[in-house]
Amino acid sequence: xxxxxxxxxxxxxxxxxxxxxxxxxxxxxxxxxxxxxxxxxxxxxxxxxxxx
Numbered sequence: 001x002x003x004x005x006x007x008x009x010x011x012x013x014x015x016x017x018x019x020x021x022x023x024x025x026x027x028x029x030x031x032x033x034x035x036x037x038x039x040x041x042x043x044x045x046x047x048x049x050x051x052x
Contacts (some may be wrong), residue, residue, distance in 0.1 A: 018023075021035060021036060021039075
């Protein structure tokens with residue numbers, strides 16, 4: 001199975017959200033960007049949005 005292509009983006013997040021995401025990512029032994037990808041994919045799947 002091929003890995004999905006990645007795109008680099010720049011976003012601005014609230015500091016408190018970043019702190020919480022960093023802790024959760026560390027707990028899962030993932031980088032912050034990997035964890036954000038997981039969270040966003042789960043959100044999109046829950047909201048029945050197709051991911052190519």
